[in-house]
Amino acid sequence: MIIQDSFKINTNKNFEIIDITSQINNLIAIENGIISIFSKHSTSAIVVNENEKGLLNDLEFMLDNLVLDKFSYQHNRIDNNARSHLKSFLLSSSESLPIKNRKLDLGTWQSVFFIELDGPRHNRTVTLTMVGE
Amino acid sequence: MIIQDSFKINTNKNFEIIDITSQINNLIAIENGIISIFSKHSTSAIVVNENEKGLLNDLEFMLDNLVLDKFSYQHNRIDNNARSHLKSFLLSSSESLPIKNRKLDLGTWQSVFFIELDGPRHNRTVTLTMVGE
């Protein structure tokens, strides 16, 4: 069985981390299988980790340290968001996760996050593709 | 057909790389399809690369250079393992891989690894979700 769905996200800051775990669980429509969670944007990311405010600030700090502001990126001649794309390369725009008993089969300390790397933006789209039974 | 399984890993060091390729192959119960390999912990990772001792030491070295010890991370006020989480963000906690003829369809020089980033720990859980026929 294949079920496809999607939802929209509006973001309010340049860098913003949004916990989408319960939004995904509400849309799960199979009992067991795999779900692909995919962001249709190349300046955002989908990741799994712990929802702790300090840690999420540390993630922003680390990304700023890995993709330094001091360099002149070529993409900025076209659109001034090269660093947003480069951070997205490091985190990736999708996750494929297990579904068990009609919900994400995550560990106790795990959440799924949408990461806005070039906001604020309206109508960011996340697609869900469930394969299972 | 959906098959779900899992296994446990005990780790002995703070940073440890464990080749789980044959453990996964032994649990594969479909002929062809996709397998999601997922670690239920946010201070660990699942990756695919070459099993060469020197390279695996280089990986540890690179991660320590990317997530520097000299900064004071906010998450460390809660739990002294911010760097373990941040390395996990860079590597990701899952892989979805092809199954062909009842085994992982990897290249000659590829293995699947569980990476412990905050050990030693007992009962790390890796789940396997196979979709196929």
Add this chain to the structure above:
Amino acid sequence: MIIQDSFKINTNKNFEIIDITSQINNLIAIENGIISIFSKHSTSAIVVNENEKGLLNDLEFMLDNLVLDKFSYQHNRIDNNARSHLKSFLLSSSESLPIKNRKLDLGTWQSVFFIELDGPRHNRTVTLTMVGE
């Protein structure tokens, strides 16, 4: 329904980014589902982002800055390509993506890329595993 396919890539430079979106779309043989796109090599990567020449140069630049040349990597005693492997760890060797109406369901600015990190090479293999209906 499970469909498995693959194609070969020849690369001409040490670092090279090849847009494989239309090649994948031409091989899609299901209507809706998930496709696993997997490179059978541990010195390459599969990523999703924008096909803009300047940005792709920025990606090469960033990776060279993250995996520095000045260190002496242990893997180089065996094979002089430790940095190629380490870049592959950061980007990952697969992507699992949604298929809708017999094509990749990507956003307007998204392409799928094969990234050569240790070329030039002949016969790089990318496998496609489609699960759906």
